[in-house]
Amino acid sequence: MTTARDDLAKSEAILVAATEVNVPELVVARTAIGDFQSMIRWKTAPKIDEWLEAAKNSLVG
Numbered sequence: 040m041t042t043a044r045d046d047l048a049k050s051e052a053i054l055v056a057a058t059e060v061n062v063p064e065l066v067v068a069r070t071a072i073g074d075f076q077s078m079i080r081w082k083t084a085p086k087i088d089e090w091l092e093a094a095k096n097s098l099v100g
Contacts, residue, residue: 068098075099 047055059066071094078086094100 064098071097071099 074090
């Protein structure tokens with residue numbers, strides 16, 4: 040659920056894993072946000088239409 044997933048303590052990793060299993064919508068939203076950040080960072084705006092379509096049915100939408 041965070042961008043620093045590799046640096047989590049064991050208890051934090053367990054909490055994130057439990058959240059991901061029980062609230063899969065957050066996983067979809069996290070992925071959509073990460074994809075958006077990548078588009079901005081790499082200036083790949085032509086992919087915005089695909090992203091909008093995927094994101095509009097998620098918690099991001």
